[in-house]
Amino acid sequence: MSEYDHHFAEQVDEIKRQGLYRSRRLLESPQGACVEIDGQKLVNFSSNDYLGLANHPDIVTAFKQAVDEYGVGSGSAHLICGHHRVHQQLEEELADFVGRDRVLLFSNGYMANLGIISTLVSTGDAVYEDRLNHASLLDGGRMAGARFQRYRHGDIEHLKTILNRNLSRKKMIVTDGVFSMDGDLAPMADLVRIARSNKALLMIDDAHGLGIVGKKGGGVLEEFQLSQHDVPVLMATLGKGFGTYGAFVAGSESLIDFLLQKARTYTFTTALPPALAEATRASLKLIIQEDWRREKLQLLSIQLKTGIRQLGLDLLESESAIHAVIIGDNYRTSEISNQLLNMGIFVSAIRPPSVPKGKARLRITLSAKHEAQDVDRLLSALEKVVN
Numbered sequence: 001m002s003e004y005d006h007h008f009a010e011q012v013d014e015i016k017r018q019g020l021y022r023s024r025r026l027l028e029s030p031q032g033a034c035v036e037i038d039g040q041k042l043v044n045f046s047s048n049d050y051l052g053l054a055n056h057p058d059i060v061t062a063f064k065q066a067v068d069e070y071g072v073g074s075g076s077a078h079l080i081c082g083h084h085r086v087h088q089q090l091e092e093e094l095a096d097f098v099g100r101d102r103v104l105l106f107s108n109g110y111m112a113n114l115g116i117i118s119t120l121v122s123t124g125d126a127v128y129e130d131r132l133n134h135a136s137l138l139d140g141g142r143m144a145g146a147r148f149q150r151y152r153h154g155d156i157e158h159l160k161t162i163l164n165r166n167l168s169r170k171k172m173i174v175t176d177g178v179f180s181m182d183g184d185l186a187p188m189a190d191l192v193r194i195a196r197s198n199k200a201l202l203m204i205d206d207a208h209g210l211g212i213v214g215k216k217g218g219g220v221l222e223e224f225q226l227s228q229h230d231v232p233v234l235m236a237t238l239g240k241g242f243g244t245y246g247a248f249v250a251g252s253e254s255l256i257d258f259l260l261q262k263a264r265t266y267t268f269t270t271a272l273p274p275a276l277a278e279a280t281r282a283s284l285k286l287i288i289q290e291d292w293r294r295e296k297l298q299l300l301s302i303q304l305k306t307g308i309r310q311l312g313l314d315l316l317e318s319e320s321a322i323h324a325v326i327i328g329d330n331y332r333t334s335e336i337s338n339q340l341l342n343m344g345i346f347v348s349a350i351r352p353p354s355v356p357k358g359k360a361r362l363r364i365t366l367s368a369k370h371e372a373q374d375v376d377r378l379l380s381a382l383e384k385v386v387n
């Protein structure tokens with residue numbers, strides 16, 4: 001082994017000692033409410049395919065037909081010769097859906113967040129982020145070169161205090177809409193008020209809300225009845241509720257034009273395959289037409305929350321399809337997840353660094369493709385393993 005290899009192996013050993021070693025499971029079926037993993041059939045409470053669209057026949061067909069028509073690779077960045085008519089159509093349809101002037105597609109959410117934040121603020125400015133924001137938002141904030149500060153989760157008073165202390169030129173406040181590891185919603189009404197009084201630019205990442213939260217699937221901003229004027233920067237991903245892949249940012253004409261000119265993670269990367277854009281257009285149609293998916297998620301959520309409370313477990317508040325049961329210890333959390341797996345139920349153990357130390361948890365996600373019996377099965381399995 002080379003000196004470097006020794007060094008790498010030591011670091012991995014340290015990760016193992018902390019109970020944080022990660023490995024991948026092999027998925028051998030399409031994504032869905034039931035999956036086959038490592039040769040075992042499992043009820044799946046781990047994916048972000050909340051609306052059950054990842055393997056929907058309409059979307060599969062749209063994707064296949066588009067591949068026949070346009071091929072697979074986009075062959076270029078958007079600004080060279082990769083911006084296809086179907087990318088443009090998807091951008092326009094998404095803009096209509098979210099009620100904003102214009103949309104810009106990105107290859108994925110991680111890159112979108114790096115590009116958006118690092119373009120909108122820079123040295124001499126300040127970024128304020130909720131402590132539990134997604135890693136890509138935190139990394140975007142750090143990459144911006146601006147003064148970077150995190151406020152306690154959902155804590156408006158703390159945010160006020162740190163905003164008052166700062167005299168930076170430009171200020172930007174960034175928050176998840178639905179917190180991905182907790183399932184609660186950001187206090188958007190308060191954030192709008194505080195952003196306005198501090199002349200700060202407000203950005204929401206609604207990766208886990210758009211399509212899922214709100215009667216029409218308009219996400220957290222529909223739930224709070226907030227417009228482009230209230231929250232100028234809206235970002236969301238397409239790989240979760242939409243069941244496809246990619247991400248976008250939506251806002252005013254001038255915001256989008258500026259990002260198109262300057263966001264490096266937009267400029268210097270290959271455009272999404274056009275067929276993916278076509279598949280996402282099919283997904284958007286279903287999201288608009290099929291309210292039953294959101295209604296069903298609501299019912300399943302109530303059933304799950306009631307059952308978990310009856311078991312006396314530490315369940316976090318949630319108004320989304322994400323439900324977190326705090327266990328605390330890393331090893332214990334993994335052990336429970338493994339026991340559930342042996343009973344044919346897949347619930348992820350989420351450990352640091354995805355969540356704060358001492359807050360390891362089971363993250364249960366629901367899908368519109370689950371049935372009440374699936375939730376019952378999970379509840380009775382949980383009862384056996386936690387007591």
Ligand SMILES: *Cc1c(COP(=O)(O)O)cnc(C)c1O
Pocket residue numbers: 107108109110111113134136176180205207208237238239246247
């Ligand atoms: C998943 C996620 C992202 C990253 O999106 P990808 O398209 O998967 O890269 C960004 N923000 C939040 C809140 C997410 O949950």
